[in-house]
Amino acid sequence: MDHRTDRRQAVPESVPFPPYEPRKSTGSNGRQAAAHDLHISVLGPLEARHGGRRLAPAPPKMRVVLALLAINPNRVVPADTFVEELWPHDPPVSAADTLYTYLYQLRKLIRRGGATGDAAAAIATQSPGYILRVDPANVDAEQYFVTARRGQEALDNGDAETASTLLRSALGLWRGRPLADVSTGTFLSSYTARLQESRLSTLSQRIAADLSLKRHGEVVGELRALTVEHPFNERFSGQLMIALHGLGRRAEALEVYRNLRATLIRELGLEPSSETSRIQHAILRADTGTELVRGRPDIALLRPTPAQLPPDIADFTAREEQVAKLRSLVCAAPSLGRTAPRVALVTGMPGVGKTVLAVHVAHQARARYPDGQLYAGLRTDNGAAVPVEDVLAGFLRTVGPQEGRLPDSLDERTRLFRTWCADRRVLVVLDDAVSEAQVQPLLPAGSRCAVIVTSRRRLPALAGTTVELAGLPRSKAVELLSRVADQPALAGSAADAIAGFCSGLPLALRAAGILLAVRSDGRPELLADRLADEEHRLRKLTVAPELDLRARLAQVHRGLPPEVRRAFPVLGLLDAHGFTRARAAKWMRVDEEKAEQILDELIDCHLVAVSWADGPAGPRYRYPELVRLFARELLEGGTYRVNSG
Structure with missing residues (x-):
């Protein structure tokens, strides 16, 4: 058997694609041995620096040796790998000795560059080959992979601003074609090809983040150049269509699709992919909104993104502990091994502020759920339960369009809804639930989804986190009263008395704040005198149907x-x-x-x-x-x- 064949079979496992985690190596005595001042750049012409000073250029063969070491920092590169890369067709009999000479000269080159101590011994012998001991952060490719991965995670978590910053930083490390001045053989060629593919993917992800931030004008020129440079890359063409459409240049966006389709048919005999076709169809329907396709975070599709949350209120007051508890659930990063959606129940008596709290936290969590926020009230005006089939029909029409008519049965609608949610990050708010049986069919199946349920009742069979609300403490009740009445300096015994008459219930306090502002001449003592009458207090606290505590209590009583x-x-x-x-x-x-x-x-x-x-x-x-x-x-x-x- 040819000895070169043996080497080819052994090498692929010993020179893997560069790792994503920084690695450190220790010497035989357990002490870290790394050239912390040695920096090596491979994202462009090969370059080595020590203490900020560029080392003298090495001869071609020595650059190959240094490149193989640099793409595997703190990992042993077998001697056979060096031989295969340096002499791919006919290695000389003296290959091992020549390799050792190259390594010796590299050590001298580093030493002449100013390295001392461990730095001078950065290239060490370790069976079955050699190892470069260097801080992985000092190799630009390693730094690129770590930063790009963090950017991808931010994009997956819906934080487009952070993703754009990190991905842009990762791409900024590139200085040109990787190892541009190195004669690459089997291993280095494979490595540089993968680097180039990774760069294109990172670039597309950064553009996807910018599109999510509505930076359409900033990316149009860049995308036009990319579509010329990569005419068969549908990701860039699709993103250019989205950017143009976002600028109101619909005709130009459709022209990009026509040109892409003509090129693919003429050169490859292929139609555009389903993702690209959906972008075209969305533009034809003049849809707005940008949704990132799950599993393909580097491709953006135009599709209305559900955003059904009611408006947050400007005078939200207190509830710091409850807000923190809910946020810790719905804003937590996806955890490894989790398979169930996150579920929280907010419960308490009528008027205690359950819906206000749920909506407030849901708005804070929106960025974590870029695939949409769904909202449904589960009780009619007369207190009856809204049929679950109707709620699901509303959800499905929102996230559609669905082909054909919706299924008739509850089970089929539930399965269809959960299929849509499975690989997406969706936040669902279910307000004023009647029972666990009403809520269960509305729970998504995806582990990256979250649900906030509010209910006047405790729902013990609903698995998840429970936040039980009581009336506000006196100081916070006065604070809310003053904000509603627009009297920042409100204080004193009369204000305390009003807060007490309202039992700290936010609904009653809002009604009292309005009464203080419009019917009591802004004088809290007048309102306190009116509310002191127990027999008529509830009637006097009624200022509008949406702030009628009596009506809500009557509804609970009827049920x-x-x-x-x-x-x-x-x-x-x-x-x-x-x-x-x-x-x-x-x-x-x-x-x-x-x-x-x-x-x-x-x-x-x-x-x-x-x-x-x-x-x-x-x-x-x-x-x-x-x-x-x-x-x-x-x-x-x-x-x-x-x-x-």
Whole structure:
């Protein structure tokens, strides 16, 4: 067997494509041995510098040896690999000795360049060949790969600004054709070819990031040159079409497609790819918005990106702990091995600010979910559950267009929705959920998706993170009141009293802020006097349908099971500071076990608070103040009879 064939079979495993992680090597004594001041550049003509001074040019064969070492920093390059690269067809008998001479001369060259100590011994012998001990960050190709990878990760995470900066930095390391002044054989030619392909991919990803940032005018000229230089590269042609369309130059964008198609048919006998064709179809439909195709982050397609979140509010106040908890879930980077979507439940009594919090955090997380943000209210105006089939139909029409009519069955619509979400990063906000059964079919399957659910009820069967809201503390309640009323200096006992009358509920505080601004002459003492009347407090806090706490409490009350609905007003007569289960059972004329079931239902709906302090009488239950006033209103309306025993 020819000895050169043996070498060819052994070498590919020993000279892999350059690694993406920085590597460090240690000497035989465990001490790091690397030439930290030695810098080697391969992204252009081969160049070595020490201490900022360029080393003297080496003869051609020595450049080949240095290049093989530089593309494998801190990895052993077998001697056979050097021989194969230096003498690919007929290595001399003295090949090993000649190689050793080249390595010796390289060491001298580095030493003459000023290296001392370990730096002078940067090229070391290590079986079965030789190793260049150098800080990987000092090899421009290694630095390129690390920076480009970070840029790709930022792009995958939806951070186009960071991605553009990092990818541009990686591309800035290039000075021309890799190893332009080195005579390349099998291994170096393969390496430089892969480098060139990587550069084109990185360049396309950087352009994709710039397109996401609407920098259409900045990339048009660059893309025109790239399409001329690479006439068969459909990624660049597609991106040029998107850039032109983004500038309102639709006819020019379509002309790019016609020219590309003509070239491909004439030269290769091929039609443009489906991705490029979809760009053309989108432009013909005059679609707007840019979506990055999952799995191909370097190709951008024109397609409307769902952005259904309601507007955030300008006066969002407090909730720092709850915001941080939600953000840590929905803004976390994708974790290795995770296969389930991230799910968070925001729950609390009516008017406590569940929807406001969910929407606020969802807006903060938008950049993490570039494939879209979907929103659906899951309850009708009269409090009934919205059919899940209707919600899915709305989602599917938004993310479409779908071919043909939508499937009729819930299962088919759920499968279609999850198929669309599977490889995308989508944020779904499901507001005012009625039950777990309503939510489950609306959960995406993709591990890079997230869902924020709000509900008046606790939903224990919904796996995920739960954020339970209570009223705002007094200082924060006054702060929100002052912001709504546009009185930055609002303070004092009257303001504290108003916050107390509102029980810290943001909905009631907003209504009070409006009343303070338009009906109380900006004088908090006047509003405090009006709200001090318990009997009419809820009615006086009603300023608009969307700020009507009574209506929301009535809706919750109507949705209770009949026996719980009947018991709810009666319990409003009990001690405002709390009552026992036995006391509740007596007033409802039921046994304590039944009373506990009724109270548990009210607790799940956040109409009753419970304190589990130890005591012989068991836990104590209490109506939140505004809930208690609503219960008393129901009694005073004459609908219910009190059985006090």
